[in-house]
Amino acid sequence: xxxxxxxxxxxxxxxxxxxxxxxxxxxxxxxGWSADWDDYLHLRDNPAGVTRxxxxxxxxxxxxxxxxxxxxxxxxxRVELARDxxxxxx
Amino acid sequence: MVxxxxxxxxxxxxxxxxxxxxLSEVTPExxxxxxxxxxxxxxxxxxxxxxxxxxxxxxxxxxxxxDIRAIWTGAGQAMVLGxxxxxxxxxxxxxxxxxxxxxxxxxxxxxxxxxxxxxTPIDLNPGVFKRxxxxxxxxxxxxxxxxxxxxxxxEIMVFRSMAGTAVHELEEAMKSVAARAALR
Numbered sequence: 001x002x003x004x005x006x007x008x009x010x011x012x013x014x015x016x017x018x019x020x021x022x023x024x025x026x027x028x029x030x031x032g033w034s035a036d037w038d039d040y041l042h043l044r045d046n047p048a049g050v051t052r053x054x055x056x057x058x059x060x061x062x063x064x065x066x067x068x069x070x071x072x073x074x075x076x077x078r079v080e081l082a083r084d085x086x087x088x089x090x
Numbered sequence: 091m092v093x094x095x096x097x098x099x100x101x102x103x104x105x106x107x108x109x110x111x112x113l114s115e116v117t118p119e120x121x122x123x124x125x126x127x128x129x130x131x132x133x134x135x136x137x138x139x140x141x142x143x144x145x146x147x148x149x150x151x152x153x154x155x156x157d158i159r160a161i162w163t164g165a166g167q168a169m170v171l172g173x174x175x176x177x178x179x180x181x182x183x184x185x186x187x188x189x190x191x192x193x194x195x196x197x198x199x200x201x202x203x204x205x206x207x208x209x210t211p212i213d214l215n216p217g218v219f220k221r222x223x224x225x226x227x228x229x230x231x232x233x234x235x236x237x238x239x240x241x242x243x244x245e246i247m248v249f250r251s252m253a254g255t256a257v258h259e260l261e262e263a264m265k266s267v268a269a270r271a272a273l274r
Contacts, residue, residue, distance in 0.1 A: 007149040007165060008225065012211035015228060059228045061149065063165040081165075 004079050007061040015059035020044075022052040022066055025086050048072050054082055099193035099253040106257070108264040109271070111199035113257070116245060118171040121192055124160075125167045126183040134182040141176035152224050152237055161224045161247075163235055169247075193253035197260065198243040201267050206244060208263040210236060230259045 001013040028036040052068045064082035105114035126134035135146035144154035152161040158172035212227045224237040235247040248256045
């Protein structure tokens with residue numbers, strides 16, 4: 001598997017570490033426990049198809065990446081810096 | 091006061107030569123990491139240019155050659171090799187002295203590409219990875235910065251503590267490539 005890092009270019013999967021679903025970009029604002037925190041920490045879909053998750057390019061530029069990929073075909077559909085994606089959401 | 095003897099990271103290890111390929115140590119006067127503050131990349135680059143004559147390199151690139159050079163080393167970060175940085179840069183970027191933190195090696199000669207290709211997953215094809223190009227990637231299991239500095243020359247930067255392992259791995263690769271060539 002290869003991921004095309006926006007900064008480093010096409011790189012081998014051994015350079016990356018998987019974190020999890022893009023849900024991690026939307027941390028609940030409240031400090032106390034709530035249903036939002038339950039969602040954020042525990043509840044995930046397990047799609048057969050397109051999903052978006054976070055990867056860390058630890059052996060490269062050390063950027064967090066938001067990767068859109070297909071779990072059925074293993075295609076990598078889109079890669080962007082998580083920083084940019086987060087800013088785009090405000 | 092004890093007078094300590096300064097040793098370079100590869101002092102007892104290099105140079106080595108296997109057939110046409112040599113591995114030697116490079117010891118720039120200083121290595122400084124420069125991380126421009128939010129939105130200050132251009133300003134820091136201008137300040138670096140007026141103080142030292144080189145701009146900040148974009149992703150995967152290096153700038154300058156000879157005595158002072160800058161190489162891109164990651165998101166929002168570059169290392170300046172060769173001179174102590176002007177204090178005038180401090181308002182624009184986080185600077186940290188890394189002079190003794192890195193082992194810097196030069197791999198040179200015909201077949202150098204084949205040696206590196208045994209250790210790193212990046213594409214070293216001269217049409218893809220050209221002079222002035224830089225990659226942060228792996229050298230074996232080590233994080234490394236790899237730069238092409240000539241048609242048949244690379245520079246490799248690893249953490250100082252990894253110097254012994256890096257030299258060992260590179261020497262093994264150099265010998266393996268030479269042994270393979272001898273069979274032809």
